[in-house]
Amino acid sequence: MRATGSQILDRVADVLALLRGLQTLRCPEADCLVRIRFRAVISEEVKRLTALATDHTLHAHHH
Ligand SMILES: [Zn+2]
Secondary structure, X not given: OOOOHHHHHHHHHHHHHHHOOEEEEEOOXXXXXXXXXXXXXXXXXXXXXXXXXXXXXXXXXXX
């Protein structure tokens, strides 16, 4: 995958979020902009949010 300038800025924003104690989950679909940002919480909640972020069938209607 070729990184565009905006994608690099996107990564920087994710790193900055991480430094503030936030984690970013993003959909694996390249064209999908769905992402979930959260503060590290209990593992059950992380699992639930991860499933939500990575299941593109849950956000496919945005296309
Ligand atoms: Zn998606």
